[in-house]
Amino acid sequence: MTEFPKKQQFAPSLPETEDDSIDLAALAGTLWRGKWIIALATALALLIGGYYAFVVATPLYRATSVVILQTKQDNIVDLQSVVGGMSGDSTEVNSEIEVLRSRGLMGKVVDRLDLINDPEFNGELREPGLVANVTGGIRNSIGALFGGDEASELSDIEAQSRRDAVVSALLDKVSISNIRQSLVFNVTVETESARKSARIADAIVELYILNQIEVKFEATEQATTWLTNRVGELQVELEAAETKASDFSSRTELVSIEGLQALERQIKDMRERIATAEQTVSSAQAELEGLRAAEAIEDKVALADDTQLTRMAQRLDDGPEMVAAFDNRYQMVINRKALDLARAEQQLEALRRSAVELERQVARQGQDLITLQQLTREAEATRTLYEYFLTRLKETSAQQGIQQADSRVLSNAVVPGAPSEPRKSRILALSMILGMMIGAGIVLLREMRNNSFRTARELENHTGLTVLGQIPEIPAGKRPNVLRYLLDKPTSAAAEAVRNLRTSLMLSNVDNPPQVILSTSSVPGEGKTTNSLALAANLLGLGKRVLVIEGDIRRRTLNEYFPTLPTSGIVGVLSGEMRFEDAVHRPADFGADVLAGDKTATNAADLFSSDRFRDFIEEMRGRYDAIIIDTPPVLVVPDARIIAQVADAILFTVYWDSTSKQQVEEALRMFDQTKQRISGLVLSQISARGMKRYGYGGQYGAYGAYGAKYYTE
Structure with a gap:
């Protein structure tokens, strides 16, 4: 088998590195x-x-009412308000936006304008659809099941649900916005009626301002009620406190701070006298103990300090009578000292009792004074609180009729003249x-999602093999008319494309052009048989002897092109049942010999693997200049790869914009497994209209837009 160059041998491709760049x-x-x-x-x-x-689309009309917050208000009277005014900071501005969008305010608007009976807001008033009819039937059935209070309760729930739905619908049509760096709010309403939009916007602003007054009035009224009750309670408390202080004062001795201070001075004097008495008692006790302890005459005389005793001490030598008189006199001195000590102790005890009594009196009167002062202070505090609340009650009562809103209308809504939506x-x-x-x-x-091939460049880049031919669709209708079209229109785009394929195939190896050419594809219906016959007819134009062998003996496709082919063919020749000359057939107006397939139970793979087939091909090489073998698809049966062992060139046909990349990859991989080289690819059945649709019509091959000047269709 003659091998000739190719662009690149196919091998299973490795995963390509992803490129994040965008072309x-x-x-x-x-x-x-x-x-x-x-x-x-x-x-x-x-x-x-x-x-x-x-x-x-239903026309919608948009109306806007403008309101401004007032942070400074003039007081009619100089009275402190129960509810303070607005400060104008961002928190209050955002809060007021939410107040304007509150469901409570919108509910008041719904009630005032009777929007529950407006079909635009109440979907139940619109023309009911199928779903609404079914829902209504179910609701009526449920209502029939309940009776009495249950039905009334269900009706109330439905009414509340209906009102809530209308409020939600109104909220969807209202937008509140604050103008930046200001206290101005735009209240915008968009409905199907211009007047309705303006009326709703004005109603929202009016009720918003009225709501501010109502809030202040309610707060003032609640404060007045509370203050009235509190003033009454404080009056009762004041009377009770004053009565309690008066009763306590009448039950106790009249005391004062000055009296307590005098008693405290008395206690101080008493304590000084007690101290003096204690010293006297202590001295007397010391003298008495000294007198009793003295033994010597001189000590007794010195301690007694008595004149008579001193004289008697000088006369002790007069006799025992004088000594006895001295002792009697000394004992008398001791008794006198003892008597003085007793009197001093009695005085000290009396002083101490008097001091204790004074202290008790001071303590008792001090506690009474504290209690009286406390009762007096409680009464005064209650009086002060009572007078304050009485004053606030009068001020609050005076404010009920002079409340002002914290906002005012800058401009009412204007009825729009044209729809906004x-x-x-x-x-x-x-x-x-x-x-x-x-x-x-x-x-x-x-x-x-494109998984096929639309250009030769795509096919070559994906497989690494050379595209030898690009064959356009042949407008012949049925298969028998294909060869007739090529013969009748030798200058057509299809005929020129086949010549390009023949030229590329022959020039692929100038020194040793291929003689045995195998034509195959991935799956049936890709145009390989048409390409084989067209290539054979084109080789005849070079004066070559051409033999077309049907390698697909299972389907016998050549019979569709040449209805006059004999029923016996290559199988009979290889089995020896008939001679080649009897099996070969030359159809009319074709010029090439055709060896068809046979209907047989013989295994095709075994038949083409035999030595008889190899010998047969060698014999045909001597008879013909070119032998074209049309084989079955590679992914269906292995016949093509077996026959390829005796071929000089392998043409692989790919159906334009139809054969998937996976099918081509798998078919070429199967050839690569057996080390068989694909000589070239043929992009077949190219649609000129499709190429123009994809934007390739002016760029590529025989189906280019410029081909009309060269081809005759």
Whole structure:
């Protein structure tokens, strides 16, 4: 088998490194190729948007009422208010926005304007649909099951639910905004009626201001009620405190701070006298003990300090009578000292009792004074509190009729002259943008999901093999007419493409051109048989002897091109049942010999693996200049890889924009497993219209836009 060069041998590709970069030129090219899809999507989006804006959408009218917070208010009278005014900080501004959007305020608007009976806000008043009819039937059935109080309770719940739904609908149509760096609020309402929008906006502002006055009035009224009750309670407490102080004062001795101070001075004097008495007692006790302890005459005389005793001491020598008189006199002195000590102790005890009594009297009167002072202070405090609350009660009562709101209306809502919604120009612009985005998304998604080959460059980059031919669709209708078209229109694009394939195949090895050519594909229906016959017919134009062998003996596809083929063919020749000359057939207007397949139970793989087949091919090499073998698809049966062992060149056909990349990869991998080289690829059945649709019509091969000047269709 003659081998000839190829671009690159196919091998299972390794995972490619992901590239995060975006090829903007390729992206722009893809979008340009899908420009008609994008244009169609844009046109449809514009049509839908226009239909919605001009036909479906309900006109909405927007009205705005303006209100301002007043942080400084003039007082009619100089009285302290129960509810303070606004300070104007951001917290209060945000709080007032929420007050304007509160469900309580919106509920008052609903009640005032009777929006429950407005179909725009109450969906139950609109024309009921299928779902509403079914829901109503269920509700009626449930109502029939209940009776008496249960039905009334359910009705109340439904009424409350209906009112809540209307309030929610009103909230959806109201927007509150604060003008930056100001205390001004815009209350905007958007409904289906211009007058209704203005009326609702004014009602919201009016009720908001009225609500501020009501809040202050209610606060003042509550404060007045509370102050009235509190003043009454304080009056009772004051009377009770004063009575208690008066009763206590009448039950106790008249005391004062001055009297207590005099008693304290008496206690001080008494304590000094006690101290003096204690010293006297102590001295007397010392003298008495000294007298009693003395033994010597001189000591007794010195301690007694008695004149008579001194004289008697000088006369002790007169006799025993004088000594006895001295002792009697000394004992008399001791008795006198003892008597003085007793009197001093009695005085000290009396002074101490008097001091204790004075202290008790001071303590008792001090406690009474404290109690009286406490009762007096409680009465005074109650009186002060009573007078303060009485004053606040009179002030609060005077404020009930002079309350002012913290806001005022800057401008009432103006009835709009034109609807604010729908904004037709914006809808159309957004529809156009959305349509372009959807169209671009469809184009990019289709490009991402593309798993086939549309150009020879894609096929070569993916497989690493050379594309030898690009065959366009042959507008022949049925298969028998294909060869007739090529013969009748030798200057057509299809005929020139086959010549390009023949030229590329022959020039792939100039020194040793291939003689045995195998034609195969991944799966059936890719055009390999048509390419085989077209290539054979083209080789005949070079004056070569050509033999076409049907290698697909299971399907006998050549019978569809040449209905006159005999029923016996290559199987009979290889088995020896008939001669080659009897089996070969030359169809009319074809010029090449055709050896068809047979209907047989013989295993095709065993047949083509035999030495008889190899010998047969060698014999045919001597008879013909070119032998083209049309084989079954590679992914279906192994026949093609077996026959390839005797071939000089292998042409692998890929169906344009149809055969998946996985099918091509798997088929080429199977050839690579047996070390068989693919000579080249053929991109078959290319649609010129499809290539133009994808944006390739002016760039590639025989189906290029410039080919019309050279081809005759």
